[in-house]
Amino acid sequence: MSYNNILSETANGITTITINRPSKLNALNRETIDELHNAFAKADSDTDTRVIIITGSGEKAFVAGADISEFAHFEVAEGAALARIGQEQLFDFVENLGTPVIAAINGFALGGGLELAMAAHFRIASDNARMGLPEVSLGVIPGYGGTQRLPQLVGKGRAMEMIMTAGMIDATVALDYGLINHLVPQDELITLAEKLASKIMRNSPVAIAVAIGAVNAGFKDGVNGYEAEIEAFGNCFGTDDFTEGTTAFLEKRKANFKGA
Incomplete structure (x- = not known):
């Protein structure tokens, strides 16, 4: 463009x-x-x-x-x-x-x-x-x-x-x-x-995007930032990046995040 x-x-x-x-x-x-x-x-x-x-x-x-x-x-x-x-x-x-x-x-x-x-x-x-x-x-x-x-x-x-x-x-x-x-x-x-x-860029794109949303939630009227964090934290457990990140940590290797 x-x-x-x-x-x-x-x-x-x-x-x-x-x-x-x-x-x-x-x-x-x-x-x-x-x-x-x-x-x-x-x-x-x-x-x-x-x-x-x-x-x-x-x-x-x-x-x-x-x-x-x-x-x-x-x-x-x-x-x-x-x-x-x-x-x-x-x-x-x-x-x-x-x-x-x-x-x-x-x-x-x-x-x-x-x-x-x-x-x-x-x-x-x-x-x-x-x-x-x-x-x-x-x-x-x-x-x-x-x-x-x-x-x-x-x-x-x-x-x-x-x-x-x-x-x-x-x-x-x-x-x-x-x-x-x-x-x-x-x-x-x-x-x-x-x-x-x-x-x-070394870190999980999915987790970063979720973290941005959680931080911003704390500055929005009528939104409980702590509750937003809890929900967002839980949602991370359903991502491929979470599986890769924790597996890489336990295997003592660098994570290969796919952003999913």
């Missing part, structure tokens, strides 16, 4: 999706969101893909925000629809994928860019990265999950400060906050992402 605004490449079990609008600092417009949804869906259904890496092209930006020119003249109903459709199509979609998603933040991750990174299952960043949710400086609030995911990751107080000041934090502060897991020089960012992906 060809895309206008992104690149997608699969090699050695990893699909790397690169947002490729460098002249716009990789800002998200509706077409890019559509393309990202399609690329993530394709990678998730591809049996050759075990991990997805999402990053931005160039050295300046992961995603510097949403393309404001597309919605500057929207009215109330249009604004609500923009957020709802975007969340369902991309941000919630990514968070709930069974295939692990690593965000490799290679520069500015602002507004919708930070929201996309937060929808990934975890984040790493280069030392030039800058992150923030500047929406209140435009008279609006984060609309792609930022008011929900940021407090989950950094705590309510820090999230409130970041949102209300509309300021940016650098990668060192993001690491201290727990917003990112690792910080490296820019030229080592994708190498680290691939190294982490290789560690993930």
Whole structure:
């Protein structure tokens, strides 16, 4: 499949999706969101893909925000629809994928860019990265999950400060906050992402997908995360990967997981 605004490449079990609008600092417009949804869906259904890496092209930006020119003249109903459709199509979609998603933040991750990174299952960043949710400086609030995911990751107080000041934090502060897991020089960012992906790929794809669902369950209203874990744990016992994993352990050999 060809895309206008992104690149997608699969090699050695990893699909790397690169947002490729460098002249716009990789800002998200509706077409890019559509393309990202399609690329993530394709990678998730591809049996050759075990991990997805999402990053931005160039050295300046992961995603510097949403393309404001597309919605500057929207009215109330249009604004609500923009957020709802975007969340369902991309941000919630990514968070709930069974295939692990690593965000490799290679520069500015602002507004919708930070929201996309937060929808990934975890984040790493280069030392030039800058992150923030500047929406209140435009008279609006984060609309792609930022008011929900940021407090989950950094705590309510820090999230409130970041949102209300509309300021940016650098990668060192993001690491201290727990917003990112690792910080490296820019030229080592994708190498680290691939190294982490290789560690993930040693393990059961089925168990990883189930674990993602169980972790996410604890953040959903009306869902008992512990009960979700118990049910998910039990379901693992009916998989071929469980049989292979336990047999390999008892036989003192490396497991050969098939993802079933």
